[in-house]
Amino acid sequence: MPPTSLPDLKSTPLTAAHEALGARMVEFGGYAMPVQYPDGVLKEHLWTREHAGLFDVSHMGPAFLRLSRTTGDPEADHAAVAALLEPLISGDIRGLAPGRLRYTLLLGEDGGVLDDLMVGRPREAGLQGVLHLVVNAGTKEADFARIAAAVQGQATLTRADTGGLLALQGPEAAAVVGSLIPQAASMSFMSLARIEAGDQEAWVSRSGYTGEDGFEILSAAFPTQQLWEILLSDPRVRPIGLGARDSLRLEAGLPLYGHDLDESVSPVEANLGFAVSRKRVKAGAMRGAARIARELADGPGRVRVGLNVAGAPAREGAEIAGADGVIVGRVTSGGFSPSLGRPIAMGFVPPGLSQPGTALHVIVRGKPQACEVTELPFVPHRYVRAV
Numbered sequence: 001m002p003p004t005s006l007p008d009l010k011s012t013p014l015t016a017a018h019e020a021l022g023a024r025m026v027e028f029g030g031y032a033m034p035v036q037y038p039d040g041v042l043k044e045h046l047w048t049r050e051h052a053g054l055f056d057v058s059h060m061g062p063a064f065l066r067l068s069r070t071t072g073d074p075e076a077d078h079a080a081v082a083a084l085l086e087p088l089i090s091g092d093i094r095g096l097a098p099g100r101l102r103y104t105l106l107l108g109e110d111g112g113v114l115d116d117l118m119v120g121r122p123r124e125a126g127l128q129g130v131l132h133l134v135v136n137a138g139t140k141e142a143d144f145a146r147i148a149a150a151v152q153g154q155a156t157l158t159r160a161d162t163g164g165l166l167a168l169q170g171p172e173a174a175a176v177v178g179s180l181i182p183q184a185a186s187m188s189f190m191s192l193a194r195i196e197a198g199d200q201e202a203w204v205s206r207s208g209y210t211g212e213d214g215f216e217i218l219s220a221a222f223p224t225q226q227l228w229e230i231l232l233s234d235p236r237v238r239p240i241g242l243g244a245r246d247s248l249r250l251e252a253g254l255p256l257y258g259h260d261l262d263e264s265v266s267p268v269e270a271n272l273g274f275a276v277s278r279k280r281v282k283a284g285a286m287r288g289a290a291r292i293a294r295e296l297a298d299g300p301g302r303v304r305v306g307l308n309v310a311g312a313p314a315r316e317g318a319e320i321a322g323a324d325g326v327i328v329g330r331v332t333s334g335g336f337s338p339s340l341g342r343p344i345a346m347g348f349v350p351p352g353l354s355q356p357g358t359a360l361h362v363i364v365r366g367k368p369q370a371c372e373v374t375e376l377p378f379v380p381h382r383y384v385r386a387v
Contacts, residue, residue, distance in 0.1 A: 002370030012058035013164045013224040016062065016205070021239055025316025029137025031059040034241040042245035045338040048210060048248060049379075052170040053240035054231050060163075061140030062160040062218050064202075065151065067129035074098075077129030084151045085131060090267050090286060092277040093131070097124035101190040102207055104275050105267050106135075106143060111288015112263040113270065114146075115139040116255070120192035120205060132192060134202060134216075136257050146150070169248070171382065172236040176213050176287060177204075182200060184215060187326050188386035209245065211252025211381045250344060251337050253306055253376030259316055260304060260332040260346055268295035269348065271304045301331060302348040306376040307362065309334070309343040311369040316363035320347050321361040321368060328353060337378060345371070 009032040018025065023034035034056065036044060047053055051189055068079045082093040098121055106115040122134035135143040140161065148157045168177055175287065178185035181195055187206040193200045206247030208214035219227050233236050246256070255261050267276050273296065280286045283291050307314070312333050320329040335347030345362065353360065356375050361368040 010059070010124070012056055014056045014058065014228055017225060018056065018239075023239070023241060026242070027241055027316075029059050031137065031360065032372070033059060036241040036243045037239050038178075039238070041247065042338050044238065044240045044244035045247050047238050048170045048212065048240055049339055050246060052168055052172040052176050052234075052237045053210075054212075054228070055167040055169065055240050055245055056164070056235050057167045057216065057230070057324060058161070058164045058224070059137040061133075061135035061137060061143060061166055062165055063133045063135070063144065063147075063204070064158045064160060065131040065133060065147065066156050066158065068155055069126065069155070070129040073106060074125045074128035081129050081131055083154060084155050085147070087285070088146065088150055088287070089117075089119075091119070091293075093119055093121075094282065096121045099130075099191055099193065101192050101207055103190075105261075105272065106146070106261055107267075107287040109264045109287055111286075111291040113257070113265050113267065114259045114263060115143050115257055116261060116272075117143070117274075118205070118207065120203075122194055122228065124194065127194070129318075132205075138258060141281070158219060163219070164227070165218050166217060166224070166227060166231070167208050167216045168237065169212045169240075170206045170209040170233060171213060172226040173212070173214040174234055174384070176231065176234050177217075181217075181264070187215075189213070189383035191386075206384065209252075209254060211250035211254070211377055211379060211383075212248070213382055213384050230240045247335055247338060248332050250335060250346070251339055251377065251379040252381060253346065253357060253378060255304065256333060265348075266291060266295055267301065268292060268304055269300040269304065272277070299351050301350065303351050303354045304332070304346060304348055305354050306374045306378055307331070307334075307346055307360070307371045308374045308378075309369060310360055311343070311372045312364050313343040314345045314364050314369065314371070318345075319363040320349055320371075321363060322353060323359060323361075325361075325368070327363075328360070334362075339379050348374070 018034040026035045089104045101120040118134045191267040202219040318331040331347040358373040
């Protein structure tokens with residue numbers, strides 16, 4: 001699809017490369033992005049599960065938060081920059097070890113989720129007082145504005161979303177990236193490294209959004225087009241579009257902001273309690289602390305669950321009914337699972353109907369179809385943990 005067909009959208013440094021590969025381009029987060037290449041979503045999905053899939057995620061919101069005045073004491077400087085960010089989010093950044101990442105949630109005053117994001121702490125002593133952030137594409141303007149306003153005069157938020165951000169995911173990703181960046185081979189899941197190349201740098205994290213092992217590379221060390229071409233020259237790597245990225249993350253049971261998460265949903269309702277600092281909740285040092293504390297103690301009114309669906313796929317917005325036909329919730333993400341060969345979905349139901357094995361129905365085109373609550377993820381994660 002030629003770029004003139006999406007005239008009002010932003011482009012990434014790889015837009016022309018996607019079009020040259022025959023990608024079908026669609027709008028996502030205000031950008032023209034590849035939804036699939038000629039192989040199609042099913043083949044792209046399975047290739048990523050079996051080999052290594054290369055994703056252009058340059059539409060996302062990478063940034064750096066830098067303390068305006070550092071003391072030279074690494075721990076004190078990290079504590080100071082963490083103290084600026086923590087009032088906005090659910091997680092513990094003060095306790096984040098050097099070279100590690102943390103998944104966390106940007107919260108509204110009532111404890112609803114404004115976005116989910118990654119926060120990384122550099123390993124180097126000379127970079128303490130700096131945090132590496134990655135927020136979602138569709139919310140990044142509001143996210144950056146909130147963070148910049150909160151830290152004004154004490155830290156500087158520097159956007160890094162004008163270049164390229166690539167994700168390589170799959171069981172062969174480590175071998176591919178290790179041949180290009182040897183230091184990456186020894187990294188574990190949720191770790192962050194700054195890689196120097198001459199007078200330039202690349203930031204590499206062992207993370208991703210597919211449930212597979214993989215890496216995200218924010219690179220200034222190579223032009224994005226060059227890095228893309230180097231990675232694609234490896235026969236283990238193929239380009240993968242947003243269609244397969246969505247089916248991969250659904251199988252992995254990972255929530256998508258604007259679908260499974262929004263301002264009305266709390267971290268506890270979303271089944272993301274692991275991303276909440278209990279210490280900060282207890283101290284009341286978190287937005288929506290009263291609501292979150294109550295839901296942690298007494299349980300929420302609804303909870304995100306996985307659903308195995310019989311029949312046609314249940315898409316976002318489909319109603320969920322109990323055995324008596326009463327509507328009890330709705331689907332927030334749903335589709336066909338290429339790995340499992342059947343429809344799956346995620347949605348919200350009352351806690352009393354959230355136990356695995358609970359029989360429910362989804363309403364698809366006005367007709368009830370059987371479904372059953374199941375454990376998440378649908379497909380086991382294959383992250384490489386530290387030993």
